[in-house]
Amino acid sequence: MSELKDIASQVRRDIVRMVHAVQSGHPGGSLGCADFLTALYFKIMKHNPDFKMDGVGEDLFFLSNGHVSPLFYSVLSRAGYFPLTELNTFRKINSRLQGHPTTHEDLPGVRVASGSLGQGMSVAVGAAYAKKLNNDDRIVYSLHGDGELQEGQNWEAIMFAAHKKVDNLIATVDYNGQQIDGPTNLVMSLGNLHAKFESFGWEVLEMDGNDMNAVVAGLENAKSLLGKGKPVAILMKTVMGKGVDFMEGSHEWHGIAPNDEQLKKALAQLPETLGDY
Numbered sequence: 543m544s545e546l547k548d549i550a551s552q553v554r555r556d557i558v559r560m561v562h563a564v565q566s567g568h569p570g571g572s573l574g575c576a577d578f579l580t581a582l583y584f585k586i587m588k589h590n591p592d593f594k595m596d597g598v599g600e601d602l603f604f605l606s607n608g609h610v611s612p613l614f615y616s617v618l619s620r621a622g623y624f625p626l627t628e629l630n631t632f633r634k635i636n637s638r639l640q641g642h643p644t645t646h647e648d649l650p651g652v653r654v655a656s657g658s659l660g661q662g663m664s665v666a667v668g669a670a671y672a673k674k675l676n677n678d679d680r681i682v683y684s685l686h687g688d689g690e691l692q693e694g695q696n697w698e699a700i701m702f703a704a705h706k707k708v709d710n711l712i713a714t715v716d717y718n719g720q721q722i723d724g725p726t727n728l729v730m731s732l733g734n735l736h737a738k739f740e741s742f743g744w745e746v747l748e749m750d751g752n753d754m755n756a757v758v759a760g761l762e763n764a765k766s767l768l769g770k771g772k773p774v775a776i777l778m779k780t781v782m783g784k785g786v787d788f789m790e791g792s793h794e795w796h797g798i799a800p801n802d803e804q805l806k807k808a809l810a811q812l813p814e815t816l817g818d819y
Contacts (some may be wrong), residue, residue, distance in 0.1 A: 548815035556616035568793035572613035574780035591622035591652035606662020606688035660693025670711035689721030704743030751778035
C-alpha cells in the first residue's frame, strides 16, 4: 500500500505543477480523486498501456467529470500510456493534453471526450452493456462529480442500467459536496444519493476516497458484488484539494491555478517520491 501512496503523492505534485505552469485548470477535484485513480490504474484494473480503442478483453475507465484532466493525464502517463515529458504540454496550443480530454487528439487511454457534465454515465453504461452483449467478461469503471448528478441525463442512464441488469459496471461518485458555484447543498441539493441509487435498483457502497487502504478495500468489495444482476455505485467521500492545506474543502479551488508562492507551499506538503517530470 505504501507504493500506491507514493504514486498518489507524486500524482498530486504533477497536478499542481501542470496547472501552475499554464495558470489554468482544475486542481481541487483532481487532488481529491488522486488516491482513487491511482488505486484503479496501479492495483485494481486489468488494462494495457499498449492502447487499443475497442478495449476488448480489458477493463475500461471513463472519466465523466473531465475537468479533472490533470489527474487523468498524470496517472495515464505514470502508468506508461505516454511519456512523462508530455505533461509539460498541458493545455498548450496543439497539445494532446487539452483542458478536457478529447478523442481527436489520439491520446492513448482516452476513449471518449469528456467534460460536458452529465454525459459520462450514459457512455459507461453503454460500454458495459456492449461488453455483456459481446460476452466480454471485463469490468467498466467510471468517475463522476456529485454536482454533475444534477443533470437529468444521468438518471435515465442509471434507470437503464438497472433495467438491463448491467452488472459489470462500477460507477464512482466524487462526493466532495463542492461544485464551481459553491457547496452542492446550496446550488441544488442532491438529497440522499444512497437512497436514490438504491431506489433505481443499484447496489450502493460508500467509502473514504482519501484513505488508500479504504479505497482499495472499497473497490475490491464493489468487484465482489458484480455479476449478480445489479450495477454498483460507490459514493466516495473526498476533500476537494486534498493534500494541500490551503486548498482543502473550498470550492474556490475548483478551477483556480496556484501562483508561484502558493505552488511552493503546495509542493512542500507533497513528497516527491518518483521524480518530477
